[in-house]
Every structure is written in structure tokens, then in C-alpha cells.
Amino acid sequence: MAISTFDLFTVGIGPSSSHTVGPMRAALQFAESLAASGRITEVSRVQAEMYGSLGATGKGHGTAKAVLLGLEGDQPESVDVPTIAERVAAIREGGFITLLGNRPESHRIGFNDRADVLLHRKKTLSFHSNGMIFTAFNSSAEVVASKTYFSVGGGFVVDEGAAEQDYLVEDSSTIPYPFDSGKQLLALCEQHGMSISQLMMENEKTWRSEQQVRDGLLNLWSVMQSCVANGISNGGILPGGLKVKRRAKELHQQLLSRPEAAMSDPLSVLDWVTLYALAVNEENAAGGRVVTAPTNGAAGIIPAVLHYYMRFVPTATADGVVKFLLTAAAIGMLYKLNASISGAEVGCQGEVGSACSMAAGALAEVMGGTPAQVENAAEIGMEHNLGLTCDPIGGLVQVPCIERNAMGSVKAIHAARIAMRGDGAHFVSLDKVIETMRKTGKDMHVRYKETSRGGLATNVLEVPVNIVEC
Secondary structure, X not given: OOOOHHHHOEEEEOOOHHHXXXXXXXXXXXXXXXXHOOOHHHOOEEEEEEOOHHHHHOXXXXXHHHHHHHHOOOOXXXXXXXXXXXXXXXXXXXXXXXXXXXXXXXXXXXXXHHHHEEEOXXXXXXXXXXXXXXXXXXXXXXXXXXXXXXXXXXXXXXXXXXXXXXXXXXXXXXXXXXXXXXXHHHHHHHHHOOOHHHHXXXXXXXXXXXXXXXXXXXXXXXHHHHHHHHHHHOOOEOOOOOOOEOOHHHHHXXXXXXXXXXXXXXXXXXXXXXXXXXXXXXXXXXXXXXXXXXXXXXXXHHHHHHHHHHHHOOOOOHHHXXXXXXXXXXXXXXXXXXXXXXXXXXXXXXXXXXXXXXXXXXXXXXXXXXXXXXXXXXXXXXXXXXXXXXXXXXXXXXXXXXXXXXXXXXXXXXXXXXXXXXXXXXXXXXXXXXXXXXXXXXXXXXXXXXXXXXXXXXXXXXXXXXXXXX
């Protein structure tokens, strides 16, 4: 395998990496495949069908909007966020969509909102619960092309051929220090006298120069900071039928009004960490630009802990930011390879749990921890998120998702501090806890895997998902 840090961390839009970013990329891939085949001009209609969790909670996650944008040639990392609502409304009201948008090979076709994007709430495709089928028809209603895609978490998208092979093989590049387990990672660090971040940097240099890696990671950090800044600037009510109030702006004003609180309350730093996490995930819930880290649903944890490091650790540096993100990516890859980061596949333990584990290990690294202490911190971060279900009320990434990011951030800091007080020796290995998470997710009933058919989603709202005004 060869997965880059920049595969795991990408810039996208909210509210979901699996349900928004993934479908946008799949739609773009389908439109590009039509152009590549030379048959795009034969197309008069495109139908997109969403299955499983995509169909069940697609309305609240803006899946249909993402599909339209992808068909028009947009990418999650570059789409003009403020214009999305206006553009989607124009497509739906005008009854036309332009495949590949402004590209030379673009092609305008008719669009029927009720017939061309279908959310199948109770139908699931084999292989993965986030399945999509795109079909292009000509003017005689004959099929020009049809492709199946799966959004497998974190914005990763694979086609139907993935069911027959290892869909995690992103490319065939040979990296100098390959690993697919925590045990292998620790052994390589010991053998070569390197930290986890140093080893990751050497692997990243397979694709980019060290300066390019550094610049790319600092750009991700810049996007994270902008996301927090936007989150603490924007108030009001989040979109959707739940009418959830944004809290980050008010909390920020409260903290600024009493700067002396830290002198009497040593735990006030946790209020700031909570603020950072809330700010990011409120922006995500509002459809803003976030860093998928490793998913949108858990996008607040790594930025929150990284803000904690930069603003409350006296020794923090830009080099530390680079080390932090490289270490977090190494841990995230282990979850991606050996379990899942998809809430639809393993529940919230795969999202908040994975992000908490990644942030805990990364914080231990930049605090001077040994590879063994980093591995211990990552293990603690996941061990105490095992079994966490995915039960968004109304199919919206708002309740309990936003607060879970705040709790996961604080838990990550706590896990790192526990690990740093030890020597790295511990009873449960990171590999064992990852395997346990995978098996727990496999045993978990589908109602607790992002379908909004169990847990808080039904015990609070007590109406089927998507009945609310999303």
C-alpha cells in the first residue's frame, strides 16, 4: 500500500466527508468518464441513485447538492462555497445542468430534481453501505454509460471494481518504510532511530520534496485556522429542521470577557479547546470549508488539539505543526488500513474515535514523546471511544456530533498526558484496539451506523429521519 498524508487530510466542504465530499467526487469522476469516452454529447439525462446510509441521511447531509456540483465539474477543495446555494437553486429551477461546467468538453442536459437524484432510504448495495449508481441516458432513453461508486469514508471514493480487490491501494509507489500495523511502525522507528514523524516525512518524500510536504501541511493548518476563525465569527441558527443554535461565537465572547479566569481556574484551557472544536464543527454543519481530518464528522478534533498545542504549549513551533500532522496521519493510516474511518461502516468510534486517537498520538509526539509513548497515547484515545455509535438526530451532523468533537478533543489531550507520564509500556496495543474497533463495528446493528434509525436519533426526535425540514 501507499497512502499519502495528503490522501488522508484533504480540504473539503461540510457537512460530511462520506455523504458530501465523496458523492461530489464520484459525480465528477462519472462526468469526466463520459468526456473521456467521447460520448458525453450523446447524453441527454443523468440519473444519480444513492443507497444505504447515503440514501437514509442524504437530505440532511446535502448529498444531492454535492452530486449536482460534482456533475458540473466542481471539486470539494476548490468549490466556491458562498455561491453553492444560488447555483443549486438555479439548476433546480431552470431544469438544466451543464456537465463539467466551464470546461471545453462541457455539455448541457435537462435536469428533473425529483427523478434525477434519488435517495433510496431502505435499499443498500453490497460491499459498502455508502453506495451510488450513476446512469447516463440518450434522447431515446437508452443507457449510454452506468457506473457504481462507493464512498468509503474520509472522502475516499472507489468504483465497483473495488469489491474484487483491495480498494485501499491508492497507488503502487514504493515507499522506503512501509508499514501496515502499529507493531511494524514501532519496529521501523527503533531499527532506524527515527521518530514517527521523521519516518512519515521520508515516506512522503516519495511523492514530494520535503519543502513541498512542509508547505502542504502548513497550508492545511492555515485552512484549519481559517475554519476556527469563521466558526467564532458566525452566529445564528444552523441549517436544517432542528434549529440548533451556534454556540462558538458566544463562547468566544465569554472567554474574552474574563481573561483573568485562567489565574483562578486552571481548567479554563479546556474551555478554549472546546471553543476550537465547536467552531470547526459548526462550520462543517453549515456547509463551510473544513479539513477532512480524517472525516468531516470528526473534523474539529485535530484542529482543536493543534490549536491547543500552538497557543498553550510554550515550546510550540511551525515545525511542531508539521510533526503533529505527519504523526496523526501515520496513526490514521492504520485505522484506514485495518478497520474503518466511516461512520456508516463502524459507527462514530471510527470517526470521533479515530480522530481522538490520531490527535492524542500527535500531541504526544510534539510534546517530546518516544514512539512507544505516541503509540500508547493513540491506543488510549481509541480504547475509550470503543462502541461509540453514530446516531445523528434528524440525519444532521449537529446533535450529538458537534459536542462529540469537543469531548473527543479534551479526551485526546488527556490520553497524551497519561501516556507521557509512563514509559510507553502498556497492556493493550494500538493494533489490538484497532482490531477490536473493527469487530465492534461489524457487530453493531445498522441502526447505529449513520442511518439515524437508533440511539439519540430516535429517542429524542421520535420521527423517521428526513421527515424534519432539512
